[in-house]
Amino acid sequence: MATRDVKELERIARMIRADIVQMIGVGQKGHLGGSCSIADVVTALYFSKMRHHPANPTWPERDRFLLSKGHAALVQYAALAECGYFPKEELKNVKRCGSMLQGHPDLRSTPGVEANTGSLGQGLSIACGIAAGLRIDGLTSRVYCVIGDGELAEGQIWEASMAAAAFKLDNLVTILDRNKLQAMGRIVDRFDTNPLHDKWRAFGWHVVEVNGHDMAAILETLDQVDQVKGKPKMIIAHTIKGAGISFAENRVEFHNSSLDAAQYEAACTQLGAESVPPVERTNN
Amino acid sequence: MKIQNPREVYGRTLVEMGRENPKIVVLEADLGRSTMTCYFEQAFPERFFEMGIAEANMTSFAAGLSLTGKIPFTNSFAVFAAGRAYDQIRQGVCIPALNVRIIGSSAGLSDFGDGSTHQSVEDVAIMRAIPNMTVLVPADANETRTMTRAMADYRGPVYMRITRNDQPDVMPEDEPFVAGKPHLIRQGKDVVAFANGQMVSVALAAAEVLAEEEISLRVVNVSSMKPVDEAALVSLAEGMKGIVTVEEHSLIGGLGSLIAEVMRGRNVPQKSIGIADRFGQSAHNYDDLLEAYGLTPAHVAAAVRQLAR
The missing domain is CATH 3.40.50.970 (Thiamin diphosphate (ThDP)-binding fold, Pyr/PP domains)
Known part of the structure; x- marks a missing residue:
């Protein structure tokens, strides 16, 4: 599964975005913007960087992926399905009562999900605990944790950041999905958490920045931070909320909203996806 | 002891x-x-x-x-x-x-x-x-x-x-833990006290006082608040004139509530001793607080007397 072929990874990322659009469908709410902003990073991790076995989701030596911004679960579900953790057919049951695909990641429901996240600010702390536990076991597995920039307002993020530095968790790589929008508007207008680079550096992290939609640069950055020892690593990924779907890009309305039939068709076309009929649902 | x-x-x-x-x-x-x-x-x-x-x-x-x-x-x-x-x-x-x-x-x-x-x-x-x-x-x-x-x-x-x-010590040294199990600490035939934490000792002290008045208080340690063996609790209250619950906790949502939930519909009079929907406060010693919040053997004994009548 692991490939270094940038063109192939870009194709997979488009497919994952198409899966996200198809999971949301027509007339149903879904977190489109924040799922698409991190789709390239998630693709790079699941299809190139991480050591994992979809057929053996609990392989002890696997690298771990935690989505602290759990509301973007659709991107993780798409990646897990495309990797083969469960049949892609399951995607159409997302958020259905009794489904293995809950509105936020649930480790007891979905193979490949490592923690229950979505109450924002907690996933990074859980990731730190996993990283510490792996170190006790003498494993070289890495822990990748995606956090959101709106999520940075949660105080627990900074508790976790201090803990990661205090325990020198260099097997922890955090990717900040810097899409610059929170649910209610632009972060600089609503609750400005800048400057980010300086904050994380001051908290004891190795900090690098990358264009979160440049696949080659993402791969290079993920490799590069492996060389840094003795510190947790922060990759600030500059992203566009709704990336890949022209009418949703940088638009706060698509944080968690529905698509109409024309938007759905347009999104499928743009992503080069077969315009499968949207999943029928009776209600929200 | x-x-x-x-x-x-x-x-x-x-x-x-x-x-x-x-x-x-x-x-x-x-x-x-x-x-x-x-x-x-x-x-x-x-x-x-x-x-x-x-x-x-x-x-x-x-x-x-x-x-x-x-x-x-x-x-x-x-x-x-x-x-x-x-x-x-x-x-x-x-x-x-x-x-x-x-x-x-x-x-x-x-x-x-x-x-x-x-x-x-x-x-x-x-x-x-x-x-x-x-x-x-x-x-x-x-x-x-x-x-x-x-x-x-x-x-x-x-x-x-x-x-x-x-x-x-109120419990034996090596009694294995069984989730849900209440422990009969002192046998009694008039009224049963369901207590936990430090209040088990308080209930036992009340039982000593009451014994001199020929009121027999059974004392049960309900240390497993969840899960609970409901049938065991019901059976420990069987034949009693009443139940007194004793806890160092709010009366809302603790042991008093639990016993009321378990005994619902069984028609056994219950009095609950605990902290009456208020916060704690500073004191120079613990006993002053037990007195101020009504958590002493005398408070338990008074409630039991009413139930035993």
Whole structure:
């Protein structure tokens, strides 16, 4: 599964975005913007960087992926399905009562999900605990944790950041999905958490920045931070909320909203996806 | 009666367990000389995590450790362990039912000097309400030890509250822990007292006073607040003129509530002794608080007399 072929990874990322659009469908709410902003990073991790076995989701030596911004679960579900953790057919049951695909990641429901996240600010702390536990076991597995920039307002993020530095968790790589929008508007207008680079550096992290939609640069950055020892690593990924779907890009309305039939068709076309009929649902 | 300190025994027990089981890890929020995790820190520094004064992060971090197969014990005062970290316990620990052990130390009014900010009157109610959670209130050091030891193999999250104070032994030394089981401590035929924590001793003291008046008080230790063996509780109340519940906790959501839920529709008169929907406060000693909040043997005896009439 692991490939270094940038063109192939870009194709997979488009497919994952198409899966996200198809999971949301027509007339149903879904977190489109924040799922698409991190789709390239998630693709790079699941299809190139991480050591994992979809057929053996609990392989002890696997690298771990935690989505602290759990509301973007659709991107993780798409990646897990495309990797083969469960049949892609399951995607159409997302958020259905009794489904293995809950509105936020649930480790007891979905193979490949490592923690229950979505109450924002907690996933990074859980990731730190996993990283510490792996170190006790003498494993070289890495822990990748995606956090959101709106999520940075949660105080627990900074508790976790201090803990990661205090325990020198260099097997922890955090990717900040810097899409610059929170649910209610632009972060600089609503609750400005800048400057980010300086904050994380001051908290004891190795900090690098990358264009979160440049696949080659993402791969290079993920490799590069492996060389840094003795510190947790922060990759600030500059992203566009709704990336890949022209009418949703940088638009706060698509944080968690529905698509109409024309938007759905347009999104499928743009992503080069077969315009499968949207999943029928009776209600929200 | 032998007097021991439950938190001292808890601290020593963690060391025993650490020696036997490499999966045991301990997390502390800068209160290690109160919670007595200082012994584990000395014995196993590589499995001890000083998390700083950051209970929320400590709790989620413990969830992460458990996801690598460890058995983490988080430690703080009960008011912070259960209150400040409530959402972390709910979301990251209890929803996936992880093997995290949350130890609420200096529970109830036992941190008498520090006042309402540091005294937990509602921790049991909060923890009981969370699905998948087990809630334990040991009556003495012996029970603290058996419960702590049982947590090595127990499946799912556990909250245990322990007092700061020395306690007379009321439980046998090596009675194995059985989740849900109430313990008959003193036989009696008129009224039954369901109590837990330090209030078991208070109920026993009341029973002594009442015996001189020829009122026979049965005393039951309900240390397992969740799960509970409802049938056992019902049978322990059978033939009694009434029930008195005694707890160092709010009357809302604690033992009084639990017994009322279990006995619903059975027509046994119940009086509940506990903290009447108010916060704690500072005092120069613990006994002053028990007096002020109506948690003494005299208060229990007065309630029993009414029921025994």
